[in-house]
Amino acid sequence: MKRHRLARNVARYAPLPPENRAERQTWTAAQAVAFLDHCHEVDDPTTDLFEVIIGTELRHGEALALRWPKVDLTARALLVDRTAASSPT
DSSP states (O other), X not given: OTTSOSSSOGGGGSOOOOTTOOOOOOOOHHHHHHHHHHHHHTTOTTHHHHHHHHHHTOOXXXXXXXXXXXXXXXXXXXXXXXXXXXXXX
């Protein structure tokens, strides 16, 4: 808009988030450990994925878009180069 390349500001019509939106609560380290311990106890098949998500602080969309070719177990590295749409909870 400042450079006069657009006829109108389309962002003006985008809906704004609600003002009273609740702030998200994050787990403490102790809560994360307790969750992972429980996953191990019940032999949850997604435990390894949860450990990666918690340990790397991946966002929902990043975890959903992660694919095996982007994971190097030998180097203990992963490449986050995309994201997928996920609905916030």
